[in-house]
Amino acid sequence: MPLENPFYTAQMQGDYELVGLGRFELEEGGVIDDLQLAVATYGELDADRGNAILVPTWFSGTHATWWQVYLGAGRALDPEKYFIVVVNQIGNGLSTSPHTTDDPSIAMSRFPHVRIGDDVRAQEQLLREHFGIERLALVVGGSMGAQQTWEWAVRYPDKVLRAAPIAGTAQNTPHDTLFTQTLMDAITSDPGWNGGEYAAHTDVAAGLARHADIWAIMGLSTEFWRSGFWKGIPPVVEGLGWETFEEFQQNFTRLLFGMMDPNALLSMGWKWQRGDVARHTGGDLEAALGRITATVFVMPIDEDMFFPPRDCEAEQQLTPGAELRVLHSIAGHFGLFGFEPSYLDEVDQHLRELLATDVG
Amino acid sequence: MPLENPFYTAQMQGDYELVGLGRFELEEGGVIDDLQLAVATYGELDADRGNAILVPTWFSGTHATWWQVYLGAGRALDPEKYFIVVVNQIGNGLSTSPHTTDDPSIAMSRFPHVRIGDDVRAQEQLLREHFGIERLALVVGGSMGAQQTWEWAVRYPDKVLRAAPIAGTAQNTPHDTLFTQTLMDAITSDPGWNGGEYAAHTDVAAGLARHADIWAIMGLSTEFWRSGFWKGIPPVVEGLGWETFEEFQQNFTRLLFGMMDPNALLSMGWKWQRGDVARHTGGDLEAALGRITATVFVMPIDEDMFFPPRDCEAEQQLTPGAELRVLHSIAGHFGLFGFEPSYLDEVDQHLRELLATDVG
CATH class of the missing domain: 3.40.50.1820 (Alpha/Beta hydrolase fold, catalytic domain)
Structure with a gap:
């Protein structure tokens, strides 16, 4: 179902x-x-x-x-x-x-x-x-x-x-293959993932958060973080903005990836590699x-x-x-x-x- | 003890x-x-x-x-x-x-x-x-x-x-703070870490391997991997070399970081941040x-x-x-x-x- x-x-x-x-x-x-x-x-x-x-x-x-x-x-x-x-x-x-x-x-x-x-x-x-x-x-x-x-x-x-x-x-590339593996392992290492048989994507919240954190360091750039560029990005959810880079990480990257389905991400990751x-x-x-x-x-x-x-x-x-x-x-x-x-x-x-x- | x-x-x-x-x-x-x-x-x-x-x-x-x-x-x-x-x-x-x-x-x-x-x-x-x-x-x-x-x-x-x-x-930098956090979370997410009270560092082998994998993509460079530079690096352990980049990752990065103490790495990571x-x-x-x-x-x-x-x-x-x-x-x-x-x-x-x- x-x-x-x-x-x-x-x-x-x-x-x-x-x-x-x-x-x-x-x-x-x-x-x-x-x-x-x-x-x-x-x-x-x-x-x-x-x-x-x-x-x-x-x-x-x-x-x-x-x-x-x-x-x-x-x-x-x-x-x-x-x-x-x-x-x-x-x-x-x-x-x-x-x-x-x-x-x-x-x-x-x-x-x-x-x-x-x-x-x-x-x-x-x-x-x-x-x-x-x-x-x-x-x-x-x-x-x-x-x-x-x-x-x-x-x-x-x-x-x-x-x-x-x-x-x-x-x-x-080899680098991309290794990078994608860290994304996938962040998810599958969460006991809530349960070999792919979770009852809701929120059971894998910790793994999805780690997955988002790796995206934050590789998907964005060092200059994005250093420059504070994130300050000008509009909130994903009205009223849920950010004053610090930690709040941006929470309310942007983690929030977005946290909505997604773990097995969907794993299927795409395997394909990407x-x-x-x-x-x-x-x-x-x-x-x-x-x-x-x-x-x-x-x-x-x-x-x-x-x-x-x-x-x-x-x-x-x-x-x-x-x-x-x-x-x-x-x-x-x-x-x-x-x-x-x-x-x-x-x-x-x-x-x-x-x-x-x-x-x- | x-x-x-x-x-x-x-x-x-x-x-x-x-x-x-x-x-x-x-x-x-x-x-x-x-x-x-x-x-x-x-x-x-x-x-x-x-x-x-x-x-x-x-x-x-x-x-x-x-x-x-x-x-x-x-x-x-x-x-x-x-x-x-x-x-x-x-x-x-x-x-x-x-x-x-x-x-x-x-x-x-x-x-x-x-x-x-x-x-x-x-x-x-x-x-x-x-x-x-x-x-x-x-x-x-x-x-x-x-x-x-x-x-x-x-x-x-x-x-x-x-x-x-x-x-x-x-x-x-913010980027480094986030990066270091992914290294630390790779370790602490391993149930074998047990809140820091493991009996041997090998109890945390899975977490140490994930930690090593993140190092592989951030500590080295995309060009290191693309160029095959790793082929010329001498083995860490005599006779334990590598033909493929996956073997290098196993017998170099994972092997080295896998020898280390998880709590030592966490103490240093907190300090670095x-x-x-x-x-x-x-x-x-x-x-x-x-x-x-x-x-x-x-x-x-x-x-x-x-x-x-x-x-x-x-x-x-x-x-x-x-x-x-x-x-x-x-x-x-x-x-x-x-x-x-x-x-x-x-x-x-x-x-x-x-x-x-x-x-x-």
């Missing part, structure tokens, strides 16, 4: 539609009998279906940040010009997930391993069968959304005209990236502590014709949340330029 | 002497009835006592790294020229510590809070009473050793002629650093993920006449271990220049 969790509702995340894809076989051997993708669309599909943009979501994220922060009339991702499809990744709490499924064979601790390639195959099926879309004007995503963006460009070169991986890599386009080419990253025909802007964030620009640049240099466009945010990886208008302006400028490139 | 732990022995760490300072009142209100400092000296004190160098130790460290890596004939820290006194910090497992004390009133979970200022006062007493040293040609230390170095220069300006804080700050020379000046950091009369070289490591050069530079700029000397190590903060001859050459060059400055 699905667990109640108000975080994973349309009220909290914004409207979305659940689209069933039927039986879905996973790359690791598991099966989801009726895979449901939580999909939010913005704008209208052109008659020639040439204006579709796909946005896959990041770790712990949903479609919410996209409509709240990145989309809008006059923006690069303009629903008046484009048909923008944001697909929540499998296991994120909105698409089929450990705590939401009605199927006891995959509920909670029995949820099968999902890979980046599974998400991308499911998205391809969704776009083709449900929307009749065979080609994408752009795939853009941040962090694990960037992993999926890279996977799209390598797996379906004929379907992706442009790609913008933001703050994420095509092949997960194994993101690797070189699985298509026997481990040869250069050969995998060499398959890409899309026009690619690689967009790391300058203060990112675990997807640093040089890691992203190394992949950009292996990608035919790709350009490096470094974004600037004092918030580091969490710059993705769009705290700074200057950061969002940069994103818009790069995406506008990318969308204007002739890929004929 | 003290716990057995082979890590904290002369066999493992190199020779040292225990020097009793008698009853020692701590800044937080606790008392150690007979404080024992574990002291290692190298070289001979000149007749005029002008050639003394003090080295305080870092978090989890002992005097071992100093004689193994930093000291030597022809080096900047040359025992043939200088009388070098390495003092293990209180609570580090060699000086009076939770698991080694015979005094039940301060053993294990009852160990009192110790501050950076306590270490520095104890070291001052040791040098004056035991060695007859009233002035130091140099104080040099890394990380928490840098915290103690800064504290020396602010607290005893007349006694410190030169100071070289390496990879550490005078006032701990509260390092702040501005306690002398009512919270005014500029005023505190303005008291310094020593010639100071501030020496951050370029790839350090939690004492980044700019945090150290901000303090250097508030310190009269201080110079910024950035060191280079792909190993980040753990560059302190001296994996690279080039890093050690840089340290030696800067310290040689500093020691040659006329402070008359």
